[in-house]
Amino acid sequence: MSTATEAVYRGMLTHPQEGAAGLAARLGLPEHRVREALDDLSAMSLIRPATDDPSRLHTVQPELAAELLLARQEAALAAQQQRLQEARAAALRLTVEVAAPAAALHGDGIEILHGTDNIQDRLVRAGSAPGTAVHACVSGRPRQSAEWRLSLPACHRVLEGGGTVRALFLDSVRTAPEPAAQVTQLASRGCRVRTAPSLPGPFLLCGRRVAFVLQQDRKGELEALVTEAPALVSLLSAQFDGLWRTAQELREPAPARGGGTVSRQEAEVLRLLLEGHTDEGVAKRLGVSHRTARRIAATVMTRLGARSRFQAGAIAALRGLIRE
Missing domain, CATH: 3.30.870.10 (Endonuclease Chain A)
Structure with a gap:
């Protein structure tokens, strides 16, 4: 998180009713920079439209924000480690x-x-x-x-x-x-x-x-x-x-899946989607048909409330659902 983005986050915690113009005046930042910081905070799931008033932004409290940022970094690190392992294998x-x-x-x-x-x-x-x-x-x-x-x-x-x-x-x-x-x-x-x-x-x-x-x-x-x-x-x-x-x-039973989790196979599909693999690539890596790969992707997208395949992978990474 950049210094400006952190300043805007702190400003929203202390002055939740302020808009972009008000925060810019309080923080001494250009309004366009404040709006860029708001976009960054939204991408990190640290702000979102309020449930009772979508025109107002709700700011996630610091304790939860820290957990979200940590989960995001851990997911990024896990994805990087996986890519490194695959690059070594390809090399x-x-x-x-x-x-x-x-x-x-x-x-x-x-x-x-x-x-x-x-x-x-x-x-x-x-x-x-x-x-x-x-x-x-x-x-x-x-x-x-x-x-x-x-x-x-x-x-x-x-x-x-x-x-x-x-x-x-x-x-x-x-x-x-x-x-x-x-x-x-x-x-x-x-x-x-x-x-x-x-x-x-x-x-x-x-x-x-x-x-x-x-x-x-x-x-x-x-x-x-x-x-x-x-x-x-x-x-x-x-x-x-x-x-x-x-x-x-093999003799161990497949991991049980709770309401907020995904199976190992679904988690792997999400990781591959996040990395931009096609249905053909996903099917080949999992040893399943293209139709099965598409069905699994559609299922996890629906479960996670994602509007795109990449967004499904990003949401799963943020929630720590993708395996290391």
Whole structure:
């Protein structure tokens, strides 16, 4: 809050009946600057039209104002931290993608595999040692995801060989009968399973020695960028550990939603809307259809009384509803 905006706020507390012209005279400020400060205070929800007389402005008391400003700063910090994490993930994926062709030619420990069968064969080799620990980040919609069809059998093979598996899936698998059954079966065989509202692109780590970054090639077929480069494997390991810490155990019930709160999935939609993602982007991150993404957005907008998608995200951030 600027010095002028703070002065106008204090002036409204002590002289609530004054208009912009009166406050300008009392504070020795140009009237246009007072009006700019009023706009700032309104944006911060520190003033609003009075319920009984909309032509008069109601000023929020300092105690509540402090809580609102703190919540606003915490939400901004959480959003910044989330963007930083996503930027690191994007930079890492770009590094692997750019480095892979040259490294493959020079034998620098990175190879590009095309097709599900070739990737499966390489996964078998990487995870065949007894006691191998596999960490899998499995994003995407199960019925349309080649990554899903590749990752689940790989996890089962490691468990059958006496290894351990920790796997991350999207929250959306909890409510889809067939994927839920598949993930539950995986968990029943000893896999540690957690879910998150959204996940980055899919990847697997074998023994934290070999990393498989899965993606679609230009023809839409599955390919894997495989690296044993310690720096890249360490970065992916750190990303997985960060996601794992905030994800929810599969066996834990979904968090209950009270009247003034939103579900984890809805909170993630609000965060993505605040950052300007389209329905297509939201659907891809959550592993749901475009129609479902639009329905969730419309639901939370109605619940929060928002007139736009961005406003819904801003209101949620101010109320502390968006996850860190």
